[in-house]
Amino acid sequence: xxxxxxxxxxxxxxxxxxxxxxxxxxxxxxxxxxxxxxxxxxxxxxxxxxxxxxxxxxxxxxxxxxxxxxxxxxxxxxxxxxxxxxxxxxxxxxxxxxxxxxxxxxxxxxxxxxxxxxxxxxxxxxxxxxxxxxxxxxxxxxxxxxxxxxxxxxxxxxxxxxxxxxxxxxxxxxxxxxxxxxxxxxxxxxxxxxxxxxxxxxxxxxxxxxxxxxxxxxxxxxxxxxxxxxxxxxxxxxxxxxxxxxxxxxxxxxxxxxxxxxxxxxxxxxxxxxxxxxxxxxxxxxxxxxxxxxxxxxxxxxxxxxxxxxxxxxxxxxxxxxxxxxxxxxxxxxxxxxxxxxxxxxxxxxxxxxxxxxxxxxxxxxxxxxxxxxxxxxxxxxxxxxxxxxxxxxxxxxxxxxxxxxxxxxxxxxxxxxxxxxxxxxxxxxxxxxxxxxxxxxxxxxxxxxxxxxxxxxxxxxxxxxxxxxxxxxxxxxxxxxxxxxxxxxxxxxxxxxxxxxxxxxxxxxxxxxxxxxxxxxxxxxxxxxxxxxxxxxxxxxxxxxxxxxxxxxxxxxxxxxxxxxxxxxxxxx
Amino acid sequence: xxxxxxxxxxxxxxxxxxxxxxxxxxxxxxxxxxxxxxxxxxxxxxxxxxxxxxxxxxxxxxxxxxxxxxxxxxxxxxxxxxxxxxxxxxxxxxxxxxxxxxxxxxxxxxxxxxxxxxxxxxxxxxxxxxxxxxxxxxxxxxxxxxxxxxxxxxxxxxxxxxxxxxxxxxxxxxxxxxxxxxxxxxxxxxxxxxxxxxxxxxxxxxxxxxxxxxxxxxxxxxxxxxxxxxxxxxxxxxxxxxxx
Numbered sequence: 078x079x080x081x082x083x084x085x086x087x088x089x090x091x092x093x094x095x096x097x098x099x100x101x102x103x104x105x106x107x108x109x110x111x112x113x114x115x116x117x118x119x120x121x122x123x124x125x126x127x128x129x130x131x132x133x134x135x136x137x138x139x140x141x142x143x144x145x146x147x148x149x150x151x152x153x154x155x156x157x158x159x160x161x162x163x164x165x166x167x168x169x170x171x172x173x174x175x176x177x178x179x180x181x182x183x184x185x186x187x188x189x190x191x192x193x194x195x196x197x198x199x200x201x202x203x204x205x206x207x208x209x210x211x212x213x214x215x216x217x218x219x220x221x222x223x224x225x226x227x228x229x230x231x232x233x234x235x236x237x238x239x240x241x242x243x244x245x246x247x248x249x250x251x252x253x254x255x256x257x258x259x260x261x262x263x264x265x266x267x268x269x270x271x272x273x274x275x276x277x278x279x280x281x282x283x284x285x286x287x288x289x290x291x292x293x294x295x296x297x298x299x300x301x302x303x304x305x306x307x308x309x310x311x312x313x314x315x316x317x318x319x320x321x322x323x324x325x326x327x328x329x330x331x332x333x334x335x336x337x338x339x340x341x342x343x344x345x346x347x348x349x350x351x352x353x354x355x356x357x358x359x360x361x362x363x364x365x366x367x368x369x370x371x372x373x374x375x376x377x378x379x380x381x382x383x384x385x386x387x388x389x390x391x392x393x394x395x396x397x398x399x400x401x402x403x404x405x406x407x408x409x410x411x412x413x414x415x416x417x418x419x420x421x422x423x424x425x426x427x428x429x430x431x432x433x434x435x436x437x438x439x440x441x442x443x444x445x446x447x448x449x450x451x452x453x454x455x456x457x458x459x460x461x462x463x464x465x466x467x468x469x470x471x472x473x474x475x476x477x478x479x480x481x482x483x484x485x486x487x488x489x490x491x492x493x494x495x496x497x498x499x500x501x502x503x504x505x506x507x508x509x510x511x512x513x514x515x516x517x518x519x520x521x522x523x524x525x526x527x528x529x530x531x532x533x534x535x536x537x538x539x540x541x542x543x544x545x546x547x548x549x550x551x552x553x554x555x556x557x558x559x560x561x562x563x564x565x566x567x568x569x570x571x572x573x574x575x576x577x578x579x580x581x582x583x584x585x586x587x588x589x590x591x592x593x594x595x596x597x598x599x600x601x602x603x604x605x606x607x608x609x610x611x612x613x614x615x616x617x618x619x620x621x622x623x624x625x626x627x628x629x630x631x632x633x634x635x636x637x638x639x640x641x642x643x644x645x646x647x648x649x650x651x
Numbered sequence: 652x653x654x655x656x657x658x659x660x661x662x663x664x665x666x667x668x669x670x671x672x673x674x675x676x677x678x679x680x681x682x683x684x685x686x687x688x689x690x691x692x693x694x695x696x697x698x699x700x701x702x703x704x705x706x707x708x709x710x711x712x713x714x715x716x717x718x719x720x721x722x723x724x725x726x727x728x729x730x731x732x733x734x735x736x737x738x739x740x741x742x743x744x745x746x747x748x749x750x751x752x753x754x755x756x757x758x759x760x761x762x763x764x765x766x767x768x769x770x771x772x773x774x775x776x777x778x779x780x781x782x783x784x785x786x787x788x789x790x791x792x793x794x795x796x797x798x799x800x801x802x803x804x805x806x807x808x809x810x811x812x813x814x815x816x817x818x819x820x821x822x823x824x825x826x827x828x829x830x831x832x833x834x835x836x837x838x839x840x841x842x843x844x845x846x847x848x849x850x851x852x853x854x855x856x857x858x859x860x861x862x863x864x865x866x867x868x869x870x871x872x873x874x875x876x877x878x879x880x881x882x883x884x885x886x887x888x889x890x891x892x893x894x895x
Contacts, residue, residue, distance in 0.1 A: 304686060311687075342690065355687035437721040442692055443753040488697060526694075533690030534745040 106195075107132055107139040107305075109202045110286045111147065111188040112625050114573075114595045115271040116278040117207045117406070119414045121177040125573055127170040127267040127597040128162060128188055129283070129627065133290050136631035138167025142190035144306040145169055147568075148386045150185050152219075152394055157184070159386045160568045161310065164190075170267070170597035171570030181210045181407075182218040185392045191385065192305040198390045200290075204280045205394070207403075211411035216404045219396035220276060236261045238601060238624050240638040248645045249615045250578040250588065257599075257607045257624060264601040264634055266626025270594040270611070273619040273639065275406035282635040283625045302351065309357035309436075312564075314382040316346045316369060319557075324350030325378050329370040329535070332356075334363040334564075335550050336503035339441040339524075339542040341532055343370070359436025362566040364551065366504045369558040370535070380560040413589045413616065420586050422576070441500065441532055441540065446524045451517035458516045460509075460543075463523070470527040471497075471541060473509070482509040484539025487527040493538030498530070500542040502550035511553060512543055521546045575611045590614040601626070613642045689723035693752040696740055704826035706806050708732040709764060712742050717752075718759040730760060732772060734806035735826060737788055754787055775801055777833055777841045790833060793881045796888040800881060803831040832880065849874045852883075862890060 107130050114125040128147065132139040142164055149158035157179060162169040189201040205221055239259035247253055257266075281289070304311060316325040328346045332354055333339070344352040356365065367380045416422075449467050457463045461480065464471045470485045472492055482499070483492040499506050506512065526540040555561045573595040578588045594611040601607050622638045708731070715730035717739075729742040739752045739760060754774065762770040771792040776785050790801035810825040832844040834855065842855045849867070852874055853860050866872070866886050872879040 308687065353686070437689075437723065439690065440692065440756070443720070443756040444692075444694070488695075529695035530692070531694065531743065531746070531748075531750045532692050534743065536695075536746060536748075 106134070107141060107190060107192060108200060108286075108290055109145065109188040109190060109193070110283050111186060111202050111204055112267050112269075112283065112597075113186070113204060113206065114269045114592050115274065116205075116280060117274040117276055117410065118175055118209070119407070119410045120175050120179045120208055120210045121418070122175055122414055123571075124173040124175060125170075125269070125570075125592070125595045125597070126173065127168065128164065130164055130167045130169075130190055131287060131290075131627070132167075136287060136627075136633075137629075138627060140166055141305040141307055142192050143308065144310050145188060145190050146386055147173070148187045148388065150187065150388070150392060151180075152183050152185075152392070152396065154185075154388075154391045154393075156386060156388075159565065161385075161565050163567050163569070168265070168598075171568055172573075173568065173570065175208060177211075179208050179210060180218075181213045181216055182208065183221050183394055183396070184208055185394070187388060190306065191303055191311055194303040198388055201388075202286060203392075205278065207274075207276050207407075209407040209411060211414055216399060216407050218399055220399055220403060221279070221394045222397045236632075236634065238264070238266065238634055238636040240622050240624060240636055242622070242638065242640050244640070246641045246643060247613045249613055249617060249642060251613050251642075252610055253593070253613060253640070254608065254610045255622065257601055258605070260601050260603050260628065260634065262603045262628045262630050262632070264626050264628040266599050266601055266624050266634065267597040268594060268599050268609070269592070269623045270620055271623075272591040272616060273621050275400075275402040283627065283633040284635045287627075287633045302353075304353070309355055310360075310385070310564075311353050312356045312365070312382060312385070313351065313353045314367070314380055315350045316352065316378055316380055317350055319377045319379045325369075326350055328352075328372075328378065330354075330380060331368045331370050331505050333366050333500070333504045334360055335366075335548060336438060337544055338438055338503055339500035339505075339540065340439050340503050341441050341505055342439045343533065343535060356564060357436040358567075359438050360564050361436070363564055365562050365564050366550075366555065367560040367562070368505055368507055368556070370507075372558045378558055380558075382560065382562055410591060413591060416587055416589055422586070422588065422590075441498070441542070442526055442530060444526075446526055449523045449525070451520050451523065454517070456517045460513045460515050460520070463517065463520070468523065468525055468541075470525055470539075480509050480513050482541065484525065484527050484541065486529070486539070493529070495538040497539035497541050498537035500540065501553070502543075502545055502548050504550045506550075506553070507556065507558075509541075515543065515545065515549065519545050519547070519549060578612050578614065588614045589616045591616060591618075593620060599626075615644075617642050617644045688725060689719055689721065691717070691725065691728070691741060691750070691752050692756055693741060693750040696738075696749040696751040698740075698749065701822075702735075702808075702824050702826045703812075704806070704809075706733055706735040706826060707740075708734060708770070708804055709762060713762045713764050715763055716761045717757055720756055720758050730762065732760075732762065732789065732804065734804045734828065737803075737805065739789065754789075757789075760789075773801065775833065775835075775841075777803075777843070779831070780843075794884040794888070796885075797837045798884055798887050799835040800884040801833040801835065802877070803833065805829050805831055830877075834884065847875050847877060847880060852880075863887070866890060 110129040110131060112127045118124060128145050130139045130142050130145060145162045145164045147160040147162065148156055150156050158173065160173055162171060184206050186204040186206060187201050193201060207220065209216060236259060238257050241256040243254040316328045316330060317323060318325065326346055326348045329343055330346065330352050331341055331343045333341045342354060344354045346352045369378050369380060372378050447470070451457065451463055451467065454467060457466055461473055464473045472483045472485065474481050482496055484497040485492050499509055499512060501512055520543050522544040524542040530537045530540055575594065581588065593613060596609065599607060619639055619641050624637065625635045627633050712729040712731060714727045717725045717728065729744065731740045733740050738754065739757060741750045741752050743750055757774055759771065759773050772789045773792050774787050775790050776787055778785055779788065788803050790803045793800040793802050806826050807829040808824045809827045812823045812825060813820045814823050834842040834844065844851050844855065853863060856863060866883060867874065870882065870886065872883050874880055
């Protein structure tokens with residue numbers, strides 16, 4: 078009797094534990110969905126996008142990750158474009174300039190967050206697009222074989238946004254009025270109106286994507302290491318033995334970047350030799366200098382930084398030969414790009430493609446310091462002379478043509494036992510010999526701190542920080558235990574601007590566009606209609622209106638409609 | 652009784668499970684903040700002990716929070732406020748050692764004694780005397796509003812005595828609190844009160860003498876008592892008190 082009761086207690090506890098563990102893993106997971114203005118582009122054109130980050134438990138926009146990644150890769154899985162975006166309240170929108178140099182072909186666009194690296198890559202959102210090089214006259218590339226879409230019904234009792242146009246056929250350069258309605262709750266959607274391409278595309282809608290999300294325990298591959306990037310980009314790396322590639326646990330890795338202020342942050346490697354650092358907006362677009370602190374002379378360690386865009390899974394699309402129809406469409410698209418470039422007509426305006434971000438500088442010191450400007454004194458040929466003549470608290474000694482430095486401790490007026498921390502142009506350099514050749518002609522400012530300094534849990538016995546006149550740090554060669562990498566900029570892009578053809582200065586120029594409208598942030602109300610308007614161009618074609626988004630209740634909504642643009646002047650003449 | 656005990660065990664076990672998991676969720680979502688926190692910067696501090704009297708606001712290490720000038724916040728670090736030097740001293744338990752935190756890097760700090768309310772200090776820029784230049788000081792926040800009251804918990808050398816030890820004479824400094832009171836008006840102007848009395852306050856606001864006197868009489872406040880000055884500033888915030 079007692080055994081049976083004990084058994085029930087343990088069984089009950091096990092069930093409660095299992096259920097609650099599932100909830101925890103679900104509560105810390107998210108997925109992305111990338112919406113693009115269309116599916117076929119010409120090199121040199123702009124891709125307008127909206128990236129959603131969705132919490133898979135609530136199915137609402139996730140507020141966790143603030144950094145997202147968009148990777149373009151070709152049919153051989155080679156990355157061709159890497160874009161990092163800032164996410165605010167689960168959404169990011171902007172534009173990406175496609176390089177002119179991309180070869181014609183099919184491309185995969187993969188979107189994910191750093192936090193999603195804890196799960197299998199197969200859960201990353203993917204889109205397939207076609208990019209044509211406008212200088213490619215043959216266009217003999219292959220397309221993805223188009224599958225027939227399944228008619229599987231959505232699990233969501235979705236309400237579909239009703240798209241109403243004031244007409245079904247429009248003339249060129251005519252105003253189009255569109256009204257969206259029919260939702261049960263408020264929603265935020267992106268609307269794209271673009272020429273119907275002659276190339277079939279199987280990209281999933283937001284409804285299909287969210288519908289297909291499942292959380293299985295087996296999917297979680299590295300739950301602990303990849304933290305959500307809720308305060309900015311997290312850079313990850315490893316310290317290892319250069320030759321044997323044996324991991325180095327518990328090493329201290331320092332990071333600084335060129336600046337007028339000495340700056341430093343650090344991380345310690347874990348038992349697997351891995352480390353991670355938060356590189357916020359302050360580091361955006363800057364050179365990052367990593368150094369292993371206090372590497373033993375007998376050792377030969379190196380730092381390896383993880384590529385945040387690296388995908389291990391290969392993309393192997395089933396390809397079929399290009400069709401005549403698609404070639405005709407791509408030639409037309411190429412011509413339109415050529416004409417618009419000639420007349421300098423485009424739809425993007427206003428915002429810079431790179432955000433001017435100001436982040437928090439992790440300053441090494443924030444206190445009064447002894448500052449020396451060598452230009453105020455007689456010119457001295459190198460740092461050795463400067464130290465002797467102008468820096469009474471710095472002692473240099475030379476052994477076998479190798480210099481070493483000590484700072485005199487101001488508290489007890491005797492030299493420290495260890496070498497001071499040396500900073501050049503804000504960057505930690507672990508060797509005085511790297512600055513010894515710099516004289517008054519190249520040094521702008523020298524700051525000396527003659528006390529035992531602390532930064533977090535790292536202590537330096539004095540600090541010497543020099544600022545050069547022409548950023549000498551960028552010309553210096555990193556030491557063997559150092560690594561210099563360029564941090565990417567956050568992509569922001571420009572807004573899509575609707576052009577009124579009647580407001581053009583020269584109304585006689587051809588006005589041809591394939592994307593008539595793009596709005597990544599349209600609010601749909603549950604109570605009334607949401608109206609907007611735009612103009613058709615001289616491009617006569619069938620156009621698709623695509624609306625995709627998510628309601629306040631976390632229900633994905635997706636809808637599309639079509640209309641036609643014809644040239645009434647020509648048709649009347651005919 | 653047995654049934655009751657059985658149900659009780661089930662309930663307690665499920666509640667414990669639920670608690671553990673909700674804790675996990677909190678740790679997960681805040682893990683980024685706990686892993687990537689800001690670093691304090693400062694210099695090694697050697698305490699001078701040749702004083703008679705307390706040089707710290709609390710003599711014991713107190714768990715404290717710091718708001719840095721970068722806007723980042725650090726929690727539960729062991730601090731002491733040294734009123735003699737007007738500096739914040741940090742006990743680093745990892746290295747270990749005492750460090751004087753760079754003053755300019757601190758905006759606010761909160762000493763959180765286990766037995767009392769949190770004490771909030773703020774770095775303010777004031778003239779410590781009418782003829783001095785503006786300087787950064789740490790002052791205790793007593794009242795914040797249209798009119799604010801900050802108390803600079805200054806410790807000064809009150810007297811120097813000499814003692815004989817092994818036949819030698821040694822100077823011996825007696826230190827004690829000499830607080831300064833800074834009243835900040837809505838125009839960001841600070842008024843300094845070096846001593847607590849009715850006259851020194853009324854001298855600062857001659858045009859508001861009547862109003863201040865009325866409040867002091869109505870509420871039976873004695874301006875020789877610090878807590879009554881704090882009450883008065885609180886009441887002035889509610890009254891129609893204007894700087895002239």
